[in-house]
Amino acid sequence: MSVSVASTPPVPDATPPVADALPGYNYAFLDELSKKAIRRATLKAVCIPGYQVPFGSRELPISRGWGTGGLQLTLSLIGPGDVVKVIDQGADDSVNAVNIRRLVERTAPDVSTTTDTAAATIIQSRHRTPELPLRRDQIMVYQVPLPEPLRVIERREAETRRMHGEGDYSRMWVALYEDIVRNGRITRAAGYPVLVHGRHIMSPSPIPRWDLPKLHMAQNLSLFGAGREKRIYAIPPHTEVVPLAFEDYPFAVESFAGKACAFCGATDTFLVATPQADGSTYDVCSDTAFCADRVAAAANVQEDFPR
Amino acid sequence: MTAATSLATPTAATMDAPSTSHADTVLSVRDLGKRYGPGCPDCLRLTGPEFNRTTCPACGTVVACAEIAFDLRAGRTLGIVGESGSGKTTVLRSIYGDIAPTTGSAILRAPGKPDRDLFRLDPQHRRQVRNFELGMVYQTPQQGLNFGISAGGNVAERLLAAEWRRIARIRDRASELLERMEIPAGRMDALPGTFSGGMQQRVQVAKALANGPVLLLLDEMTSGLDVSVQAGVLDLIQEIQHDANIALIVVSHDLGVVRLLCERAIVMKNGRIVERGITDQILEDPHHPYTQLLVSSVNT
Numbered sequence: 191m192s193v194s195v196a197s198t199p200p201v202p203d204a205t206p207p208v209a210d211a212l213p214g215y216n217y218a219f220l221d222e223l224s225k226k227a228i229r230r231a232t233l234k235a236v237c238i239p240g241y242q243v244p245f246g247s248r249e250l251p252i253s254r255g256w257g258t259g260g261l262q263l264t265l266s267l268i269g270p271g272d273v274v275k276v277i278d279q280g281a282d283d284s285v286n287a288v289n290i291r292r293l294v295e296r297t298a299p300d301v302s303t304t305t306d307t308a309a310a311t312i313i314q315s316r317h318r319t320p321e322l323p324l325r326r327d328q329i330m331v332y333q334v335p336l337p338e339p340l341r342v343i344e345r346r347e348a349e350t351r352r353m354h355g356e357g358d359y360s361r362m363w364v365a366l367y368e369d370i371v372r373n374g375r376i377t378r379a380a381g382y383p384v385l386v387h388g389r390h391i392m393s394p395s396p397i398p399r400w401d402l403p404k405l406h407m408a409q410n411l412s413l414f415g416a417g418r419e420k421r422i423y424a425i426p427p428h429t430e431v432v433p434l435a436f437e438d439y440p441f442a443v444e445s446f447a448g449k450a451c452a453f454c455g456a457t458d459t460f461l462v463a464t465p466q467a468d469g470s471t472y473d474v475c476s477d478t479a480f481c482a483d484r485v486a487a488a489a490n491v492q493e494d495f496p497r
Numbered sequence: 498m499t500a501a502t503s504l505a506t507p508t509a510a511t512m513d514a515p516s517t518s519h520a521d522t523v524l525s526v527r528d529l530g531k532r533y534g535p536g537c538p539d540c541l542r543l544t545g546p547e548f549n550r551t552t553c554p555a556c557g558t559v560v561a562c563a564e565i566a567f568d569l570r571a572g573r574t575l576g577i578v579g580e581s582g583s584g585k586t587t588v589l590r591s592i593y594g595d596i597a598p599t600t601g602s603a604i605l606r607a608p609g610k611p612d613r614d615l616f617r618l619d620p621q622h623r624r625q626v627r628n629f630e631l632g633m634v635y636q637t638p639q640q641g642l643n644f645g646i647s648a649g650g651n652v653a654e655r656l657l658a659a660e661w662r663r664i665a666r667i668r669d670r671a672s673e674l675l676e677r678m679e680i681p682a683g684r685m686d687a688l689p690g691t692f693s694g695g696m697q698q699r700v701q702v703a704k705a706l707a708n709g710p711v712l713l714l715l716d717e718m719t720s721g722l723d724v725s726v727q728a729g730v731l732d733l734i735q736e737i738q739h740d741a742n743i744a745l746i747v748v749s750h751d752l753g754v755v756r757l758l759c760e761r762a763i764v765m766k767n768g769r770i771v772e773r774g775i776t777d778q779i780l781e782d783p784h785h786p787y788t789q790l791l792v793s794s795v796n797t
Contacts, residue, residue, distance in 0.1 A: 356621050360628075360658035364643075367657065368650050370664055371686050437663045 212296050218265040219297040224248050228266035228422070232413060235424035240386030241354070242337050242421040250417070251293065258417025260314045260333035261290055267312060267329065270300035275310035280318040280460070280476035290314065305479045317380070319401035321459050321480040324410035326427055332395040334416035337423065339383045339393035359391055362434070370439055379444075385432045386425060394431075400443045400460040405431040451475045454484035522568050522606055523711055523744040524592070529565035529601035531587050534558030536599075546766040546787060551582070561587040562768040565601070571711070574738065574745040576759030576776060578752060578791070584768040585748045586636075589714050591616070592746070593633045594623050605630065607711045628658045632705030632743075636717040638697035641704070642689045648675060648700045649685040655707035674703040678733060695726035699733065706737065713738075715747045719754055731757055752795050756780060764788045 216222065224246075231245035250258045268274060276291045278284035282305040291303045304310050307320045314331040324330060340350040343365050353359065362383065369376050376382075380396035384405070394402060395414055405412060405425055412425040425431060435441035450457045452464075452472045459480065463471040475481035532540065537556035544551050544560045551560050562584030569575050577585045591598040592615060603615040607630050618626060627633075635641040642651050652671040653661075661667050672682045678699035680692075689697050698718055705713055715734070719727040731754065738745055747758050755762050755776060762779055764772040764787065772785040783789045 352620075356624055358624055358658075360654050361643075363657035364646055364650050364654045367653050367664065367667065368646050371647060371649065438665050 215297055217298060218268055218301075219250070219293065220248060220262065220265050224262075225266040228262050231422045232263065232266070232424065235413070235422045236411070236426050238390070239426055239429050240384075240390030240392035240423060242423045244420055245422050247417045247420040252289065254418040255335065256286060257290055257314070257316055257333040259415030259419075259422070260316070260331045260417075261293070261415075262417060263331045263413050263415040263422065264290075264294065264312055264314045265298070267331075268294065268298055268301050272298075272301045272311045273309055274301060274303050275305060275307060275313045275479075276303070276315075277313065277318060277320070277477075277479075278316045280320075280462070281478045283478065286316065305482075307477075307479055317396050317398075318460070318476060319397055319404045321475070321477045323404065324408065326409045328410045330410055330412045332397070332412065332414045334393070334395040334414045334421070335418070336381070337393060337414065337416040337419050337421040339381075339391050354390060357389065362391055366434060366436070370436070376435065376439065376441075382441075383434050385430075385434060387429050388432075391434070392423060392425075398444060398460055399433070399441070402431065402433050402441075403443065407431075446473070449473045451481060454481045454488065456481065456484060521570050523571050524569040524606070524746075525602075525604040526568075526588075526592070527566045527602050527604075529588060529591060529603065530563040530599050531561040531584075531591060531596065532558050532563075532599045533561060544767065545769045546771050549767060551584075551768045560768050562591075562765070563600075565770060567763060567770075567773070569712070569744050569746065571744055572738065572742040573761070574747060574759040576755035576762035577746065577748045577765060578750060578755050578762055579765035580750065580791075582767075583765040585750075585765055586716055587768075588765075589633075589716050589746060589748050593631055593714055594618075594627055605712070628655060629708050630711050632702075632710040632713040634698065634701045634705050634713070634715045634718045636720055638689060638694070638701055641701040642697065644688060644690045646688070647686045648680065648689050648692065648703075651689065651700060652704045652707050655704055659708050670707070671703075674707055675700065677706075677737075678703045679729075693726075695722050695730060698722065698730055702730075702734070702737075706741075706743075709741070710743060712744045712746070715745065715749075717749055719749070719751065727754075734758065752780060752791065764791070 231243045235243045276287040278287040307322045312329045316333045344350050386392045414423045433441040446461050460476045461473040462476045536558050539555045540553040590596045649671045653667050759776050762776040763770050766787045772788045783792050
């Protein structure tokens with residue numbers, strides 16, 4: 191395979207100087223009352239793990255569905271001294287991640303951005319949890335397209351709320367039963383439903399099954415924001431997060447047996463297939479920062495791009 | 498302990514055990530009434546069979562049923578007969594919890610459990626009672642079954658609500674129940690939409706019986722079936738009742754069904770009970786003019 195290690199580092203985006211903060215805008219773009227309202231919803235979400243708290247989703251300079259829920263959480267939480275990392279499907283260098291990072295940089299003076307997971311205080315993510323275990327002083331913010339895990343089985347919001355309220359989840363279990371009967375296994379790959387704190391069934395956002403064990407009894411706070419659907423929910427630190435499964439059909443993460451990252455050689459990370467011009471694919475770590483760190487450590491060289 | 502786990506008092510292990518020692522009276526209904534509308538002091542006085550109306554002329558309130566009282570003993574069957582709009586289904590659905598009655602009480606006595614008033618349970622306990630102690634078979638399969646999931650899945654829903662979490666065991670129990678209802682095991686994973694009307698009703702019965710209820714409610718379950726299929730379903734109901742000692746309430750406008758299944762019956766008209774007693778006695782020697790009309794219209 192002709193993949194050069196040199197191509198691995200994420201492309202650095204042009205970091206504007208802090209003094210470049212947009213004139214005429216409030217700190218972190220949102221006005222103070224909006225941030226207060228979002229923080230109150232967030233606090234309620236932390237108090238009731240897995241419960242979806244409605245909130246007044248604000249207009250942002252990015253479209254709904256492009257991470258506005260996560261961004262509102264990030265903007266309402268950051269303050270001077272914070273270090274923000276934004277990832278999209280594990281990558282720091284996607285257009286969406288770069289633009290969100292740039293917005294944060296321009297509107298929040300004294301907030302820096304990074305691609306280094308360990309250095310970040312707030313990590314906003316779409317569809318992945320970093321491979322590196324997070325610490326208690328870090329906050330994970332997930333962008334959520336569809337917050338309601340019961341929507342697949344019930345269209346009516348009033349009914350799904352009743353089901354959550356009464357803990358009436360038998361129809362969700364029936365859906366999993368039917369999946370096993372028809373397909374021989376639970377086929378749900380991303381957004382696999384989990385039971386949080388033994389009480390609420392929650393959608394973990396479309397992260398792969400691979401990431402679910404990292405949510406269980408995690409050190410860090412995880413926040414989930416759905417801007418379009420106007421919901422915030424949370425997993426506080428040290429909270430039970432159990433994927434729904436049957437005794438004789440237990441939960442299992444994706445298997446990458448026989449595969450390794452083409453860049454860093456990892457066999458213990460979530461791999462994604464990268465297509466090549468000749469139609470073939472090669473596997474690389476989905477978490478680009480984690481991969482780059484390993485490559486750098488292996489080469490024992492300093493990275494040549496800013497963190 | 499969390500709310501979700503505290504709800505699961507009847508464990509999967511105990512659900513299989515056949516009910517052995519019922520208290521004598523399973524259900525005591527007193528003063529059951531359901532009104533739709535603001536209500537006024539004259540509602541009860543100005544409605545009922547003597548006026549042949551259920552709508553109060555003073556305030557426009559519909560008195561769907563009022564002053565309904567009866568007892569039901571373990572393993573016995575009560576028939577509720579009456580014309581359309583007489584309040585039969587309102588009574589049944591109030592007991593099952595599909596609608597909230599305006600007045601009255603319904604005390605459920607199940608072995609090993611304290612007496613509970615079904616009309617005063619909070620939603621969680623109400624659902625628990627529906628899942629574990631009551632069974633309901635609706636008039637149409639569309640009301641009682643989910644047509645998007647397999648027949649086995651419909652039955653499994655009850656078992657999953659009772660926290661059964663082993664697929665193999667769930668499938669064993671579901672196929673046992675369906676076979677009991679004469680649905681071949683090979684059809685277990687088929688959608689109910691591919692079944693005949695009689696089979697769909699039998700799936701409903703299997704679902705209602707999944708967790709071993711003490712009281713089974715049948716709401717005109719044979720109305721949509723032809724006579725020969727009807728007879729087969731009724732035979733099965735009788736068998737189950739005999740084997741499992743379940744109390745039954747059968748709502749029907751078909752006097753033949755009530756005569757076959759029920760020792761005792763009540764006759765309703767305009768939301769009130771007009772006659773009650775042993776079924777044969779009511780049918781052979783009806784006292785109330787409405788019952789006389791009902792019986793004579795069948796005989797002619």
